[in-house]
Amino acid sequence: MTTEVSMMHSAESQNLKDGEVSTGTTIIAIPFQGGVVVGADSRTSTGSYVAVRTSDKIACLSDHIYACRSGSAADTQALTDYIRYYLQQLKIETGRPARVKSAAHLLQKLVYQNKDNLSAGMIVAGWDPVEGPAIYSIALGGTCLKVPFAFSGSGSLYITGLLDSEFRENMTKEEARTLVKKALAHAMARDGSSGGIIRTVAITAEGNDRDYTSQLPYGPVSY
Amino acid sequence: MTAGSQMNANNLHEPAAGFDFSNYLRNQNLLQTDGAAPKLKAKKTGTTIVGTVYAGGVVLGADTRATNDTEVAERNCEKIHYIAPNMYCCGAGTAADTENTTALISRQLELLRMDTARPSRLVTAVTLLKRMLFRYQGHVSAALVLGGCDLQGPHIYQIYPHGSTAKLPYTSMGSGSLAAMAVLESSWQENMTEDMAVQLVQRAIGAGIFNDLGSGSNCDICIIKTDGTVDYRRNAVKPNELAPLRAQVQRSGRLNMRPGLTPIIKSEFKPHPVVAAGGETAMEVE
Numbered sequence: 001m002t003t004e005v006s007m008m009h010s011a012e013s014q015n016l017k018d019g020e021v022s023t024g025t026t027i028i029a030i031p032f033q034g035g036v037v038v039g040a041d042s043r044t045s046t047g048s049y050v051a052v053r054t055s056d057k058i059a060c061l062s063d064h065i066y067a068c069r070s071g072s073a074a075d076t077q078a079l080t081d082y083i084r085y086y087l088q089q090l091k092i093e094t095g096r097p098a099r100v101k102s103a104a105h106l107l108q109k110l111v112y113q114n115k116d117n118l119s120a121g122m123i124v125a126g127w128d129p130v131e132g133p134a135i136y137s138i139a140l141g142g143t144c145l146k147v148p149f150a151f152s153g154s155g156s157l158y159i160t161g162l163l164d165s166e167f168r169e170n171m172t173k174e175e176a177r178t179l180v181k182k183a184l185a186h187a188m189a190r191d192g193s194s195g196g197i198i199r200t201v202a203i204t205a206e207g208n209d210r211d212y213t214s215q216l217p218y219g220p221v222s223y
Numbered sequence: 224m225t226a227g228s229q230m231n232a233n234n235l236h237e238p239a240a241g242f243d244f245s246n247y248l249r250n251q252n253l254l255q256t257d258g259a260a261p262k263l264k265a266k267k268t269g270t271t272i273v274g275t276v277y278a279g280g281v282v283l284g285a286d287t288r289a290t291n292d293t294e295v296a297e298r299n300c301e302k303i304h305y306i307a308p309n310m311y312c313c314g315a316g317t318a319a320d321t322e323n324t325t326a327l328i329s330r331q332l333e334l335l336r337m338d339t340a341r342p343s344r345l346v347t348a349v350t351l352l353k354r355m356l357f358r359y360q361g362h363v364s365a366a367l368v369l370g371g372c373d374l375q376g377p378h379i380y381q382i383y384p385h386g387s388t389a390k391l392p393y394t395s396m397g398s399g400s401l402a403a404m405a406v407l408e409s410s411w412q413e414n415m416t417e418d419m420a421v422q423l424v425q426r427a428i429g430a431g432i433f434n435d436l437g438s439g440s441n442c443d444i445c446i447i448k449t450d451g452t453v454d455y456r457r458n459a460v461k462p463n464e465l466a467p468l469r470a471q472v473q474r475s476g477r478l479n480m481r482p483g484l485t486p487i488i489k490s491e492f493k494p495h496p497v498v499a500a501g502g503e504t505a506m507e508v509e
Contacts, residue, residue: 017385021387049401051383052389055389072385074353074387078357117360
């Protein structure tokens with residue numbers, strides 16, 4: 001079946017080479033009192049084949065900073081490896097854990113200076129002692145924006161209205177987590193490149209709480 | 224038959240004297256593609272490769288067909304490559320790329336084992352492979368399933384030509400990966416016994432062999448156990464044996480000539496003379 005929608009290339013896939021693995025994707029970061037909840041789907045695709053249906057798109061950059069990856073799987077894995085290494089160096093050199101702002105701007109530098117050869121759209125989120133919870137969105141060309149909440153990836157455009165109407169300041173951790181799962185489930189229902197399970201990480205000063213669920217709060221079928 | 228050649232008394236073509244320009248037409252043909260992919264294709268392995276974790280280690284499987292476009296270049300090639308005593312790697316994509324990439328990383332790991340006096344870990348091999356493949360931006364066409372056991376347990380990784388990796392309990396790659404994955408998704412369970420795992424891998428590779436044109440011939444299996452032993456079963460399953468089919472063909476008796484059929488009339492032995500260069504004495508070192 002060929003419809004106009006399926007023949008269109010998403011903004012992400014236009015930049016990918018033939019046979020390159022894409023993280024397809026919907027990624028989200030929502031703040032709450034004292035931390036941030038980041039969430040992602042788990043589908044990695046090559047063309048129309050799902051290469052990995054349980055992938056982990058939430059990469060740990062340091063103790064309290066995580067990055068969500070979308071775009072080319074190879075590019076984003078290499079980028080997060082670099083940033084993890086730079087943040088380790090920063091911690092040794094300064095004697096303090098790195099700030100979310102530093103991680104975001106280091107990533108921006110790499111993406112902007114290699115914009116011709118990279119296809120990466122990422123969200124850097126976490127907690128640091130200076131700013132508290134912080135979320136930065138780094139787009140394809142290297143734009144780095146500090147935002148109150150972030151959503152990105154091919155599935156994100158289906159949930160713009162949902163998030164704009166349901167987001168509230170100063171939620172609790174569980175409210176934020178519920179909203180993340182709801183938004184991801186709606187995106188996964190409409191975007192072919194997003195699917196699988198929902199992974200979430202709640203980042204706070206005390207520690208991180210990683211979880212996943214295959215019970216989607218919204219969807220055509222529940223197993 | 225080249226232009227300008229002539230038939231001799233035995234009806235064989237002798238090349239004409241002077242320059243041979245017969246490749247000119249071929250080169251013109253190649254240049255006509257105007258910067259698109261060249262018409263000369265590297266030998267690809269077509270391929271179905273599979274890896275799975277089980278209760279006591281990992282099982283890797285591969286078919287044995289190597290193709291040049293639609294022609295079968297090798298009927299029984301080896302696609303499960305040695306990386307370390309506790310690690311093997313199946314390779315799909317361009318045969319030269321998979322063989323040379325796995326050999327390179329295997330040697331780097333051996334040097335590292337000498338430096339650190341420890342067995343290699345899978346994360347090390349995966350990192351070395353992904354750094355190299357990312358550097359080449361996908362031009363090294365090697366899609367790999369790496370499996371083995373280290374101090375952290377049994378692991379399976381899949382590595383794509385552009386440099387992305389994934390750690391999984393079971394996976395398949397290559398042109399026959401969809402057929403193999405169908406078998407894996409329907410029958411895989413956690414904590415299988417060795418027999419169950421081997422049966423599953425053989426069925427998955429069989430699905431690739433019979434349903435994918437780029438895969439065929441036999442199935443190789445490699446079992447790497449957590450205690451460090453390796454069971455490499457070359458041609459574990461041979462569902463496409465040619466010998467019985469060939470035996471049914473009636474061939475002329477003249478094709479099987481026993482030694483001694485040709486009579487020796489005269490035999491002469493001349494030892495090859497050893498002459499020093501320029502007739503001088505050998506060089507002497509003070």
